[in-house]
Amino acid sequence: MRRIAAALLVPLAACLALVGCGSSGGSSAADANAAVKVTGSFGKQPDVSIPAEKASTNLVIKTPIKGTGAALGSANTALADVAVYKWSGTKHSLAASTFTTGPQLIPAQAGLPGLAAALKGARVGSRIVAVLPPKYGYGTSGSSQLQVTGSDTLVWVIDLMQQYSPTQSAAGTQVSTGGGSLPSVAAQPGQEPVVSVPKSAAPAKLSVTTLVKGSGPALVKGDTVVAQYVGVNWRTGKVFGTSWPSAQGAAGQLLSFQVGGQQVIPGLSNAVAGVPVGSRVMVVIPPALGYGPSGGQPTAGIKKTDTLVFVVDILGYQPAA
Numbered sequence: 001m002r003r004i005a006a007a008l009l010v011p012l013a014a015c016l017a018l019v020g021c022g023s024s025g026g027s028s029a030a031d032a033n034a035a036v037k038v039t040g041s042f043g044k045q046p047d048v049s050i051p052a053e054k055a056s057t058n059l060v061i062k063t064p065i066k067g068t069g070a071a072l073g074s075a076n077t078a079l080a081d082v083a084v085y086k087w088s089g090t091k092h093s094l095a096a097s098t099f100t101t102g103p104q105l106i107p108a109q110a111g112l113p114g115l116a117a118a119l120k121g122a123r124v125g126s127r128i129v130a131v132l133p134p135k136y137g138y139g140t141s142g143s144s145q146l147q148v149t150g151s152d153t154l155v156w157v158i159d160l161m162q163q164y165s166p167t168q169s170a171a172g173t174q175v176s177t178g179g180g181s182l183p184s185v186a187a188q189p190g191q192e193p194v195v196s197v198p199k200s201a202a203p204a205k206l207s208v209t210t211l212v213k214g215s216g217p218a219l220v221k222g223d224t225v226v227a228q229y230v231g232v233n234w235r236t237g238k239v240f241g242t243s244w245p246s247a248q249g250a251a252g253q254l255l256s257f258q259v260g261g262q263q264v265i266p267g268l269s270n271a272v273a274g275v276p277v278g279s280r281v282m283v284v285i286p287p288a289l290g291y292g293p294s295g296g297q298p299t300a301g302i303k304k305t306d307t308l309v310f311v312v313d314i315l316g317y318q319p320a321a
Helices: 011-015 111-118 266-273
Strands: 037-039 047-049 058-065 079-088 091-097 104-107 129-132 153-164 184-185 195-196 207-213 224-233 239-242 255-258 280-285 310-317
Touching: 037 058, 037 104, 058 111, 104 255, 111 153, 153 310, 195 239, 266 280, 266 310
Parallel strands: none
Antiparallel strands: 037 047, 058 129, 079 091, 079 104, 079 153, 129 153, 184 195, 207 280, 224 239, 224 255, 224 310, 280 310
């Protein structure tokens, strides 16, 4: 499947792109893993108490805050705040947290066996706690990104904020299909838009065209955006990345980033400021605001002189803290 260049995403998002599958196990009243306690308000950095003893081999899943939203669909993706604690021997430390940097996307079919079990049927608005021994986590190989060894137990705290389907698209009113000196865009609901690039020269400045106008709040700096996207190279007219599921049945991967942040290229991060949620916009990004300063992205076929075209559906957002 065509995917966006890895450099477009921040390292923490990569930490949450997990692989594998599995099921849960039981625990006893005297189990150290069951003694893990998590308190605090939903959406705020949790207070986590982990015993000063060695973890057991049992998977433990708790729901200290029970949400009243819809159950997480098996094919859906959740926008969530996440804190991950590493439990090594009798000591523990915070390995990663999004509570201070903005939420991230996690698929319901998250690949870590214990995490997938914890998310199954969980309701939006819930805080999930999952204590994952190695066999329910990253296994004997661990995770170099989180500096987790093959003998470390992980404690995940997940606040489920919203959920999105893999084929969800802009929900507003169609106002344009582009065209003229800019690319034209054809689309069917729930399907990847088709972008046709004209033979004329690309514009020298950043261009933002509203194709579908949403009725939600206008995005402001610091908001976390959840989006579908397709990216096309103006020079070749070919797609270099997409979040949409492929025609061959491969799953898509929605994109999240902060308005005005550094998780994505500047042209995209800044272009969505002021755009109402529910909109679809076409963003034409000159090299200086794309991959030009980094010398391009050879793995995606992008040269440092290439202009990029993004068609972005703003599915939802989380306001800036």
